[in-house]
């Protein structure tokens with residue numbers, strides 16, 4: 714019998730979920746995380762038979778045969794360490810790309826997050842542009858959400874504002890952020906819109922709801938969201954005050970040069 718905690722990505726995900734909870738990003742049962750497992754890790758569970766099957770409702774040929782660790786619907790991030798077998802599941806994407814086949818976890822009737830379509834479609838999009846991609850995470854950081862009430866929901870303008878809020882912004886997310894208008898969550902529509910943006914961006918913000926971040930590791934995806942949220946916090950702390958000093962566009966260009974990052978120059982002209 715394989716213990717779900719024996720897979721190295723599982724304790725890593727639990728630690729990340731706890732950090733997200735402690736930062737106030739994942740109240741109640743909100744948020745979800747999925748990680749595509751490496752070939753090496755997948756070998757440990759390759760002989761397991763299918764326990765239950767969840768139809769994806771979409772064609773995920775690009776990740777057919779891959780194993781994915783994913784949080785369950787209704788689970789609380791703060792409780793994940795206490796019941797990892799209930800809160801987490803490992804699914805294999807079926808050979809025809811139509812189903813998620815449970816091979817471990819989701820005990821006591823658990824199911825994948827209701828945002829499964831957004832996760833699967835985002836994984837497919839990111840793998841097209843980043844072979845090392847592995848992680849998709851979603852949460853509700855307060856300052857990012859607050860900013861979507863008071864700032865224009867325009868990719869270029871939103872990114873430009875965030876870059877100017879802290880020096881490390883343009884270094885950590887030179888590709889900027891994308892902002893989707895409010896849409897109902899848990900639907901294929903928002904999943905499709907998110908995945909479409911993921912071809913260009915590693916951060917997709919859902920107005921008045923939260924944020925999606927991706928990366929090759931849990932730390933990378935987490936750190937990306939953390940940096941965007943910090944920039945949003947500075948905006949919310951200062952947007953009602955006169956700015957007598959700022960990071961100028963010339964400063965942003967200088968930073969990009971010093972740190973040798975390819976940033977969205979078209980966003981600075983906005």
Ligand SMILES: [Zn+2]
Pocket residue numbers: 743744851852853898922923
């Ligand atoms: Zn959410």
